[in-house]
Amino acid sequence: MRTLLTSQQMKAVDRYMIERMKIPGLVLMENAAHGVYEAIRAEMEPCSVQVFCGTGNNGGDGFAVARILLANGYDVKVVVLGNPSDISGDAAENFAFFKETREFYTVITNREGLEALPEADVYVDAVFGTGLSRPLDGIYRIAAEFLNERDALVVSIDIPSGISAQTGAVLGTAVRADITVTFQYPKIGHFLYPGREHSGELQVVKIGIDDGCDIPLQAAVCVYESDDPDMCLGQRPLDSNKGSYGRLLMIAGSYGMAGAAVLCARAASRAGAGLVTAAACGDVVDVLQHTVPEATCFELADENGVLAKEAADMVLKLSQGKTAVAVGPGLGRGEAVEEVVSRIIAECDLPKVIDADGLNALAGHLEVLEEKKGEVILTPHPKEFSRLCGLSVGKILEDPVKAAVDFAAEYGVTLVLKGSTTIVADQFGNATLLCVGTPGMAKGGSGDVLTGVIGGLLAQGKDVYEAAITGVYIAGMAGETAAEQEGEYSMTPMDTVRYIGKVIDDMVVEYISADTIHGCGGGEYMPHRLQQPTEIVMEPIGTPVFQASEADAAEKMEAEETAESPAASAEEAMEEEEPTIVVPPVGEAEVQPDEPAMDFLEKYADDPKPATRAQRRRLEGLQEKERRPFFRHRAKEETEAADDMTEEELVNKVREELPPDTPKGPTRRKIG
Numbered sequence: 112m113r114t115l116l117t118s119q120q121m122k123a124v125d126r127y128m129i130e131r132m133k134i135p136g137l138v139l140m141e142n143a144a145h146g147v148y149e150a151i152r153a154e155m156e157p158c159s160v161q162v163f164c165g166t167g168n169n170g171g172d173g174f175a176v177a178r179i180l181l182a183n184g185y186d187v188k189v190v191v192l193g194n195p196s197d198i199s200g201d202a203a204e205n206f207a208f209f210k211e212t213r214e215f216y217t218v219i220t221n222r223e224g225l226e227a228l229p230e231a232d233v234y235v236d237a238v239f240g241t242g243l244s245r246p247l248d249g250i251y252r253i254a255a256e257f258l259n260e261r262d263a264l265v266v267s268i269d270i271p272s273g274i275s276a277q278t279g280a281v282l283g284t285a286v287r288a289d290i291t292v293t294f295q296y297p298k299i300g301h302f303l304y305p306g307r308e309h310s311g312e313l314q315v316v317k318i319g320i321d322d323g324c325d326i327p328l329q330a331a332v333c334v335y336e337s338d339d340p341d342m343c344l345g346q347r348p349l350d351s352n353k354g355s356y357g358r359l360l361m362i363a364g365s366y367g368m369a370g371a372a373v374l375c376a377r378a379a380s381r382a383g384a385g386l387v388t389a390a391a392c393g394d395v396v397d398v399l400q401h402t403v404p405e406a407t408c409f410e411l412a413d414e415n416g417v418l419a420k421e422a423a424d425m426v427l428k429l430s431q432g433k434t435a436v437a438v439g440p441g442l443g444r445g446e447a448v449e450e451v452v453s454r455i456i457a458e459c460d461l462p463k464v465i466d467a468d469g470l471n472a473l474a475g476h477l478e479v480l481e482e483k484k485g486e487v488i489l490t491p492h493p494k495e496f497s498r499l500c501g502l503s504v505g506k507i508l509e510d511p512v513k514a515a516v517d518f519a520a521e522y523g524v525t526l527v528l529k530g531s532t533t534i535v536a537d538q539f540g541n542a543t544l545l546c547v548g549t550p551g552m553a554k555g556g557s558g559d560v561l562t563g564v565i566g567g568l569l570a571q572g573k574d575v576y577e578a579a580i581t582g583v584y585i586a587g588m589a590g591e592t593a594a595e596q597e598g599e600y601s602m603t604p605m606d607t608v609r610y611i612g613k614v615i616d617d618m619v620v621e622y623i624s625a626d627t628i629h630g631c632g633g634g635e636y637m638p639h640r641l642q643q644p645t646e647i648v649m650e651p652i653g654t655p656v657f658q659a660s661e662a663d664a665a666e667k668m669e670a671e672e673t674a675e676s677p678a679a680s681a682e683e684a685m686e687e688e689e690p691t692i693v694v695p696p697v698g699e700a701e702v703q704p705d706e707p708a709m710d711f712l713e714k715y716a717d718d719p720k721p722a723t724r725a726q727r728r729r730l731e732g733l734q735e736k737e738r739r740p741f742f743r744h745r746a747k748e749e750t751e752a753a754d755d756m757t758e759e760e761l762v763n764k765v766r767e768e769l770p771p772d773t774p775k776g777p778t779r780r781k782i783g
């Protein structure tokens with residue numbers, strides 16, 4: 112799990128370090144530039160590099176990178192876009208060297224100027240960072256388009272120029288980077304499309320903004336990605352029984368849409384619910400009894416295969432003794448459905464997840480949410496959300512985090528806005544982005560699976576925000592596994608259901624105490640969560656921008672100094688050292704799963720970074736196959752060499768080659 116900052120929060124952190132911690136801005140910029148330089152050096156030996164610089168601090172980073180590259184033998188040209196006399200502050204300090212020597216920079220104002228430049232091996236995009244405030248136009252637009260046409264490595268500093276750090280939106284046009292190097296904290300725009308795709312491989316480097324500033328703790332947005340080690344569940348206690356894992360009441364399906372109920376019920380069971388009770392109209396019950404034998408079923412009153420108003424009394428009666436409700440998949444539409452859904456919300460005090468036709472039933476009747484008795488999770492895709500909130504889909508996607516957070520706060524619900532990046536927002540202004548799932552899930556029925564998983568977790572006693580986040584993670588990871596096994600084109604939602612168990616099994620760790628309700632752990636591992644909306648104060652500078660008083664800060668420093676021995680803190684610091692994280696590139700390369708092996712290998716020979724996990728696995732598999740003869744050959748040589756050794760020499764050699772003791776990871780408790 113990673114904390115994401117907005118541009119405003121990042122600026123506030125920056126100011127804290129400069130004004131309070133007295134780290135000069137130039138030092139931060141130098142550290143940032145070294146991070147970018149390391150990223151380039153890891154990819155390319157000294158070669159020709161053009162650094163496109165704007166006139167703000169992003170450009171300042173660019174000048175510093177250019178200087179470091181020059182000092183390390185790269186052939187560098189700085190391309191200044193905009194008026195050099197606008198360069199000020201730290202950026203001007205870093206520009207000074209180029210201004211003086213004149214030899215390594217040029218100011219470009221039009222396309223002809225760019226086209227007259229020689230081709231380079233690497234282009235660095237240091238035009239705009241978090242300060243982007245309006246769509247790119249003029250020379251900036253031309254330069255972004257020019258960079259996108261280059262057949263060379265493009266490295267963006269902080270965020271691809273033209274991408275909004277807040278929303279991931281393209282403002283006018285935007286650079287498509289192969290690598291983006293950002294500083295200390297990723298930004299929301301790195302994880303929302305189209306920003307996620309434009310960022311390429313994301314690297315996060317430390318620049319000296321460390322502990323001591325509480326703004327990152329106040330951040331309300333965080334992200335989970337595939338295989339995130341922080342996402343875990345506790346073990347089931349050995350002496351538990353089905354009653355320990357809750358009872359889910361599911362109301363789903365109608366004539367012709369029994370499948371939605373089947374997927375939802377199966378997913379809930381796979382997510383661990385102790386008992387799933389499916390309430391539906393007659394035809395659906397018949398199907399459920401055959402396909403989901405583990406569920407108990409009740410027939411509800413219907414009219415032409417869709418719930419009748421009278422069904423509401425039966426549903427409310429059935430809800431007694433249950434621990435959660437899932438309602439909506441495949442319910443169909445009509446006044447009766449609206450009444451059933453409204454009454455469940457207003458009269459049943461259990462936590463509930465509402466999806467699909469449950470959401471359609473709510474659209475236009477949002478006042479019902481003001482009367483809600485139990486906590487509510489809504490799981491719309493953008494179109495369903497548009498029907499709910501009245502904003503157009505386009506408007507929602509302009510700033511989906513804001514749209515989700517605003518709605519959740521206004522109606523006091525947890526909102527799951529589904530998509531290629533799914534956003535979970537709670538009523539306090541917190542949001543979690545989940546970069547899991549696969550285009551293989553873009554197939555009818557995937558949403559029903561998610562509803563079942565969330566319902567199953569709710570039934571087991573998970574808090575609504577946790578159930579929503581964990582549910583999206585599990586369904587997304589199960590979808591990714593299904594895509595690996597069955598292919599992105601062919602996988603079905605039922606395949607996703609099949610792999611839920613594998614995903615959950617990988618998430619179960621021994622070290623979470625099972626005393627969280629019903630043995631479903633994870634609480635303390637979930638993101639830091641604000642209980643009150645927080646505002647980051649930007650003005651006035653220098654005085655109480657940050658809440659802690661001088662006296663508090665001095666006290667805290669003194670306490671920290673006396674609390675730890677230097678050796679212990681150094682050791683801890685090493686342990687806590689955050690590695691540079693690398694987010695796999697997304698979207699760019701569209702490779703069909705059925706592509707012949709050789710074409711696939713050739714396509715990625717120079718750039719082994721296919722778009723999806725499934726594609727990466729496939730590539731790794733093929734590369735491994737390619738390598739095999741070599742390994743066999745080496746193994747044979749080694750055996751022959753070993754034959755010539757005495758036994759003692761052989762034992763010593765093996766000892767030398769043994770890896771040092773590695774710490775043991777969490778293991779599952781053995782039963783029996």
Ligand SMILES: NC(=O)C1=CN([C@@H]2O[C@H](COP(=O)(O)OP(=O)(O)OC[C@H]3O[C@@H](n4cnc5c(N)ncnc54)[C@H](O)[C@@H]3O)[C@@H](O)[C@H]2O)[C@@H](O)CC1
Pocket residue numbers: 121122124125139140143165166167168169170171172238239240241242243244245246247248251268269270294318
């Ligand atoms: N915040 C931090 O902690 C650090 C920030 N650093 C760098 O500083 C950057 C932010 O610097 P700035 O705040 O100066 O912002 P930028 O360098 O991103 O750009 C701001 C300048 O561009 C202008 N501008 C914005 N959009 C424009 C458009 N479409 N067309 C023309 N002009 C436009 C603005 O008016 C402003 O003058 C970060 O992205 C990062 O690269 C680093 O130096 C390291 C430390």
Ligand SMILES: Nc1ncnc2c1ncn2[C@@H]1O[C@H](COP(=O)(O)OP(=O)(O)O)[C@@H](O)[C@H]1O
Pocket residue numbers: 467491492529530531532533547548549550551552553554555556557558559560561586
């Ligand atoms: N390109 C994608 N990448 C990741 N996840 C996706 C993608 N497309 C769809 N999904 C996921 O699949 C599910 C689809 O839900 P939904 O649109 O409600 O489907 P349906 O109503 O047909 O069941 C959501 O959880 C969504 O996040």
Ligand SMILES: [K+]
Pocket residue numbers: 169236237238239240267268269270271272
């Ligand atoms: K940039």
